[in-house]
Amino acid sequence: MSPFGRAFADGDQLSVAGAVVTLKIHRRARRVSLRLDRARGEIVATAPSARRLGEAAAFARERAVWIAERIAELPQASPIQPGMTLQVFGETVRLEAGTGRARWLAASENYPARITAMGEGEGYARAVMLVLKRRALEVLTERTAHYAARLGAPMPRVAVADAKGRWGSCRAGRLGQPGSIRYSWRLALAPYAVADYVAAHECAHLLELNHGPRFWAHVKALVGEARPHREWLRAEGARLHAFGRP
Structure with missing residues (x-):
């Protein structure tokens, strides 16, 4: 004892x-x-x-x-409800009440991008977050394909999750199988350049499963200096993680 x-x-x-x-x-x-x-x-x-x-x-x-x-000192979550405005990959997005399946409506000449969903309270919040997860998967898959091609690496499998400790994780492929990269869907709430950096960071791991000099050289060749993006995530990460939490 x-x-x-x-x-x-x-x-x-x-x-x-x-x-x-x-x-x-x-x-x-x-x-x-x-x-x-x-x-x-x-x-x-x-x-x-x-x-x-x-x-x-x-x-x-x-x-x-x-x-x-x-x-x-931690950020307090705001209720997710119609009328709320978000920044999604740096784009202004308005939440609206709607009917049918929750969906993303691209910006037009007269309207900003919108997410429409039905329900209220927690049901509405879950529907909105489902749309955000789909949007995160779409954008991050495209950026992963872009950086994997630049590095000459096979396209990995891409998924999104709600990890609390990491913004992304990479597993190298084995026996001829492609690798896999998993991202936090909350990167959708970060500026586009920050999320893009995380995609480049994880793709660099397809070649270097470490954080040695060659790894950082790959990252710098893809997106330039990493420090501003890393500092943004350290400063604002808690706010992204607070979004939608009770």
């Missing part, structure tokens, strides 16, 4: 100041520490070993005020 109470395991969670605190082991850590995971909207309490996870839990409870302040 830990001197700080019950024994804890890597990944255990507790509630402090109304926030979720996840206990994690990081073998290279030299001390117990706390950080805010903005994408997940939770606090991570890190310890160098399993033996010190109880200490990490106790430290989190001692820092309840700090935790409450950090959670209060």
Whole structure:
């Protein structure tokens, strides 16, 4: 039994100041520490070993005020409802009530792009997010094809999901099979150039499954400097993850 109470395991969670605190082991850590995971909207309490996870839990409870302040800084989700205006890949899109299947209506001379969906409350929100996921898959598949061709790599399978930790992930192909890339659909809420950078980043992994110099050379050849896009995601990622969440 830990001197700080019950024994804890890597990944255990507790509630402090109304926030979720996840206990994690990081073998290279030299001390117990706390950080805010903005994408997940939770606090991570890190310890160098399993033996010190109880200490990490106790430290989190001692820092309840700090935790409450950090959670209060996170973006608050706005209800998804007709009349709302979004930026989708940098394009202004208006949400409207409609009938039938939820759909994307391209911009015309007289109207901005629109998403129409029926229902209300959570039902309306789910329908809108389904359209956004389809739009994300369409655009990111096109950009993936573009960058895979520039790199001379076979076109990978492309999918979108609601990953909280990564904007994209790549698996190399094996035995003559194409690789696969999975993106966060929430990239649809980012500027086009930022989402385009993520597509280039993941396609570069088709050739280099690492973040070494050759990998970054591929990325730079495709989209130029990565830093502005990476900084935008760090600064605004929590807002994208908050969209549509209860």
